Amino acid sequence: MPGGSEKDVVIRVRGLVNGFGDQLLHDHIDLDVYRGEVLGVVGGSGTGKSVLLRSIIGLNEIRSGTIEVFGRNTDHLNETQWREIEMRWGVLFQEGALFSSQTIAENIQVPLREYTEMTQDLMNEIASMKLSMVGLPENAAPKHPSELSGGMKKRAGLARALALDPEIVFLDEPTAGLDPISANMFDELVKDLQKSLNLTVFMVTHDLDTLRATTDRIAVLVDRKVVVGTIDELRRNPHPWIQEYFSGPRGRAAA
Amino acid sequence: MSTALDATAARASFRMERKPKVLRLVAEGVWTTKDAASLDGQLRHIDLGDATDAEIDGSSLERIDSAGAWLLVRTKREWEQRGKRVGPIKIPPMYDTLMHAVEHEHTAPPVVIHNRHTLEAFVGRVGQSTIHGLKQGVGILGYIGRVTVEVSEAIYHPRGNLRVAALIHQIEETGINALPIVGLLSFLIGVVLAYQGADQLKRFGAEVFTINLLGVGLLREIAGLITAIIVAGRSGSAFTAQIGTMRVNEEIDAMQTIGINTVDALVLPRVIGLVIALPFLTLYADIMGMIGGAVMCYFDLGITIPVFMRQLQEAITVNTFMVGMIKAPVFAFIIALVGCFEGLQVERNAASVGKLTTRSVVESIFLVIVLDAGFSIMFSILGI
Numbered sequence: 001m002p003g004g005s006e007k008d009v010v011i012r013v014r015g016l017v018n019g020f021g022d023q024l025l026h027d028h029i030d031l032d033v034y035r036g037e038v039l040g041v042v043g044g045s046g047t048g049k050s051v052l053l054r055s056i057i058g059l060n061e062i063r064s065g066t067i068e069v070f071g072r073n074t075d076h077l078n079e080t081q082w083r084e085i086e087m088r089w090g091v092l093f094q095e096g097a098l099f100s101s102q103t104i105a106e107n108i109q110v111p112l113r114e115y116t117e118m119t120q121d122l123m124n125e126i127a128s129m130k131l132s133m134v135g136l137p138e139n140a141a142p143k144h145p146s147e148l149s150g151g152m153k154k155r156a157g158l159a160r161a162l163a164l165d166p167e168i169v170f171l172d173e174p175t176a177g178l179d180p181i182s183a184n185m186f187d188e189l190v191k192d193l194q195k196s197l198n199l200t201v202f203m204v205t206h207d208l209d210t211l212r213a214t215t216d217r218i219a220v221l222v223d224r225k226v227v228v229g230t231i232d233e234l235r236r237n238p239h240p241w242i243q244e245y246f247s248g249p250r251g252r253a254a255a
Numbered sequence: 256m257s258t259a260l261d262a263t264a265a266r267a268s269f270r271m272e273r274k275p276k277v278l279r280l281v282a283e284g285v286w287t288t289k290d291a292a293s294l295d296g297q298l299r300h301i302d303l304g305d306a307t308d309a310e311i312d313g314s315s316l317e318r319i320d321s322a323g324a325w326l327l328v329r330t331k332r333e334w335e336q337r338g339k340r341v342g343p344i345k346i347p348p349m350y351d352t353l354m355h356a357v358e359h360e361h362t363a364p365p366v367v368i369h370n371r372h373t374l375e376a377f378v379g380r381v382g383q384s385t386i387h388g389l390k391q392g393v394g395i396l397g398y399i400g401r402v403t404v405e406v407s408e409a410i411y412h413p414r415g416n417l418r419v420a421a422l423i424h425q426i427e428e429t430g431i432n433a434l435p436i437v438g439l440l441s442f443l444i445g446v447v448l449a450y451q452g453a454d455q456l457k458r459f460g461a462e463v464f465t466i467n468l469l470g471v472g473l474l475r476e477i478a479g480l481i482t483a484i485i486v487a488g489r490s491g492s493a494f495t496a497q498i499g500t501m502r503v504n505e506e507i508d509a510m511q512t513i514g515i516n517t518v519d520a521l522v523l524p525r526v527i528g529l530v531i532a533l534p535f536l537t538l539y540a541d542i543m544g545m546i547g548g549a550v551m552c553y554f555d556l557g558i559t560i561p562v563f564m565r566q567l568q569e570a571i572t573v574n575t576f577m578v579g580m581i582k583a584p585v586f587a588f589i590i591a592l593v594g595c596f597e598g599l600q601v602e603r604n605a606a607s608v609g610k611l612t613t614r615s616v617v618e619s620i621f622l623v624i625v626l627d628a629g630f631s632i633m634f635s636i637l638g639i
Binding site: 130138197 | 287288291293296353355369602
């Protein structure tokens, strides 16, 4: 937490190796994510940003290395322990990944129904609260995902990710495909929620404005390794890709 | 480090303190989503008594999340509605922003979940799908008209818009590649038909008429019908899935902006290809079915091949064969048309491809059988 005396590591990645066939994607990556920070993950196309995210949340079988979440090695967890961990994080997938056969309100209630014994009344109240937290109007609740715009789908996806009040939220390209105004609003939303819910945010993104507006630190995937730092530290990094990224025309415009 | 799963350490609880006219709710422990369910019930059943003022004190809470905060806010709102004066909710200062977000930025009523399993909803769905079915019928009829016009134009005024390579590809895909399955199934149908026929006719000592049954049954009706149904399941569904996927990927929109006529490019090769391929497949099914029947007759009834052929010659005429064959192009036209039509109806999401592919198969098999019945009536009127 900013201002905290000792940094509390919620996600610890050590020696992570990932690859497809004989092509190596991650070569012994080390990465720490601290409690209460917003960590941005950037990298060129095909550098394995999403694969890193999916490795941490257990959707991707890793080749070697260890991943610890809340101080527990995710490799050694049994079913119950996995559920306990999964309850404490929320994931927003790229297109929202809302269940298409259910309304937005029902989508938000899926984790509540799965993990708690709440009455339907309480779940309805909570769904309504999550909707206003992510800035969706009341009339979005009875709609089906196909009736919403891309930006609204992402907000609804975020509301579902936040349904259980998780400690960590994983965001996969949250502002991709949004117009600049919606993207700005989404940045502010993430920042607000992060503050009010004291979230740790792990965000894969390409959006330089988002990086500047929301992140505390940035992890850059280059040459199958990861370089971590604040935006100012990274600007001083001599690596050509990082230079090009943060000091290229778009990088300067976002500064 | 508070990394341990310590949620069980301090459970959520609250106690009520009653002073004259003042009711005080003191929340303690960890108020999170996990325990919201049990707190919820208790909070709803607090006896307010005769108090006029109330206080909510959460200042000794260890941790609270938005669900816990909501429970406090809801309790406050409920009490206010019942005419009590409720002071501001006290909570540890680190949760001020959370409390603010829940209390001041959230005023919407709870969401309403409609039960979709009521009788009313069922009747509504039936009505909706009836109207949808009628609209669908009108749509297909219009489409049949359009494609018929385009096909006849392509034939009578060839303007080089028939794509030969695509046409040949379709014939290969729907015709030649279907040979194994059509052949095997027709052979088996022939075997089954011969066996059942022989079994019944033996009682009258009329085994030899099994061959009449086979000849007329297969050539007139069954071979054509079976082939059409297999092709509807195999190629009709493929048409819908292919064209539907192209719609999802916006390929069809891209074609239109480039100025390619989508009927020329996508529908005509498939329709004409299938209209050419299906009669040949039907002929092949006729032959395979007869072979199956002949084999069964030989083993079951001891009828040799020459006897079989002689009896067959007496049983059927060219007309019998033609009646079966004439239906094939019509079935092909309908199957290809429905497949393409449904493909073009796909919306821009992946789920819609699957839904419409199913519908395409069901509709084309339905139409094939209806048409077959129509043909039967027509032929009986014509006396063929």
